[in-house]
Amino acid sequence: MSETLQKYAKFPLLAVIFTVLVKLLFLLTHHIQEDAFITWRVAQNLLDYGVIGFNGETKISASTTHLYVFVSYIFNLIFGKENFIYPLLIFNSLLFTIGSYFLSKLILENPLHQAIFIFLFGILPPSIKISILGMEYGILFFLEMALLYFGFKQNKIWAQILFPILILFTRIDTVIFLGIVFLADIIWNKKIRWFYILGGILGVVVLMSFNWFYFGELVNNTIVAKSVTYAKNMSLALQWKYFLMNYGNFWGMLKLPGDFNPFTILVLFFELLAFLYIVSKRESKNLFIWIIFLFGWTKQLIFISQRSYFDWYYWVPQILLFAVILVFVLEQKTYKLWWISLLLIFYILPMAAFQTVHSIATGNGEWNYRRSIGLFLKDYEKDKNQYILLEPAGYIPFFSGLKAIDEVGLVDKEIQAEIKKDKANYWKNTVEKRKPKYLLAPKNLFEGKDGSFYQENYQLLKEFRIKNHLNSDNKILEKIYRLKPSGTDYNLYERK
Incomplete structure (x- = not known):
């Protein structure tokens, strides 16, 4: 050298x-x-x-x-x-x-x-x-x-x-x-x-x-x-x-x-x-x-x-x-500083800024919002051997401590057998067979063709809405949350 x-x-x-x-x-x-x-x-x-x-x-x-x-x-x-x-x-x-x-x-x-x-x-x-x-x-x-x-x-x-x-x-x-x-x-x-x-x-x-x-x-x-x-x-x-x-x-x-x-x-x-x-x-x-x-x-x-x-x-x-x-x-042998400056100003820095906004918004939707569902269940359900059926199986099982059945079958093999058997109805069939104490769904389970089944066996425990997590004392953060809301609305059901 x-x-x-x-x-x-x-x-x-x-x-x-x-x-x-x-x-x-x-x-x-x-x-x-x-x-x-x-x-x-x-x-x-x-x-x-x-x-x-x-x-x-x-x-x-x-x-x-x-x-x-x-x-x-x-x-x-x-x-x-x-x-x-x-x-x-x-x-x-x-x-x-x-x-x-x-x-x-x-x-x-x-x-x-x-x-x-x-x-x-x-x-x-x-x-x-x-x-x-x-x-x-x-x-x-x-x-x-x-x-x-x-x-x-x-x-x-x-x-x-x-x-x-x-x-x-x-x-x-x-x-x-x-x-x-x-x-x-x-x-x-x-x-x-x-x-x-x-x-x-x-x-x-x-x-x-x-x-x-x-x-x-x-x-x-x-x-x-x-x-x-x-x-x-x-x-x-x-x-x-x-x-x-x-x-x-x-x-x-x-x-x-x-x-x-x-x-x-x-x-x-x-x-x-x-x-x-x-x-x-x-x-x-x-x-x-x-x-x-x-x-x-x-x-x-x-x-x-x-x-x-x-x-x-x-x-x-x-x-x-x-x-x-x-x-x-x-x-580059010539105008190297210009090349680097152009790359920084027109690509690298805008990309980093975009990622900053994305990370702030997504962090709010996952850490502040989805984690709160897990923390609610952690305090509400003391028996950690109870099951919850949901998707995905990351934040909520981790912070609640509950056992989990995920819709894809990443953490529970039994649901894969239900998917192979009857993919159209595997969710309801799993609920009928396994009787999990909690269900977390991005829709109202009391509506639709199986609504009566869920009404008979489950009660709505709590609604979680992303709109309730788009506020902040910091006005810049609040604008980012509202610019790019991240998260899914959920209904949490408990078995009767």
Whole structure:
């Protein structure tokens, strides 16, 4: 490294610290993903019953991620059930940002450029969500970038064996990432890394063995439940409608109301141009540019083809595809400051502002509103062995402490059998058969064809309305709440 670059050597690590501190401000929004509470409930179930499950001693892989369950378990053990959330979110933010540090080392040579990249990359909306929403993607991004940095840039054998095991134990769909890395490396280097193959084989064996010997299944229950519940035979017109509603998730980062989002097309266009410009130069770093770009496209196309519309599936591909634009801008020889200024003023800062508004509004709708339902039930029902039938199974079971039956079957396998048997009537059939003490529904159950059944067996306990949670002493917050109200109206019923 030249003497000029040497003086910037510490800048990337300083950028990691600064970026984490900036992102910690988003913790004030209380924007935490519903599914994170499912994983945390599983971790606490392990703590209380010594069983990986959701409802007492019943074993079930209710969380998509095994590794993150164990990490959450450790944080519960150290900090306690009441205090583990924010230390864990800070840990996730730190891991993700260290992952971006590894990525900067892979695709940029100048330490000053790496530092700028870490910060700009870290305040993109998907990066913020990966860091603070409580899901497993912070640890996953760290592991994936660590694999590339230690396993392929530094050619460490231990990394080629260890990281595939940890990555697959975090999420089973990471076979896509591991496969793209394998193929790109063979084509680029014209050789096979046998230790990496060993790591991949061990990863599959460890994951499948754990699933089989502990849960009696090869594939996580969450995947099975979603495949059973969600519609597969949609018409082409309906598929196109859902695609338009969700395509802002796929290549862009800004999901605006309405079907057409021109920003997504613009981002996609510049990503392609930047990628072609960078790979036209034959440089060693291009292996990693190819890997992140091919992975971003491959994962998105696979999940789009499977009609997977949950936005968190696309967070990592979104930021990896955008990384090439940052590399393109930072490596400009002339007018570099202008390029960076334009990117900041017209894209990065507006995106961060949008995410701030989104996080404040969503945090209100979930932490302030949905959590309040759980807290109401926690005080109202002292017998924590009682069941509630609802959807989704995150905030409310976690904060109420009640056992849960969710409509999708993520946390309860019995409802999957009802869905297979009679999908049109599985909700009522479950209520008839299981007799849960509480029902939480986004509609009036006393109306419709089964209204008389519910009136005979249940009474309305309380109505929860999002409009009652759009007020704040802070007028700016109140305007944001009303600008983007987040939440669903619910009726809570108790069995007579």
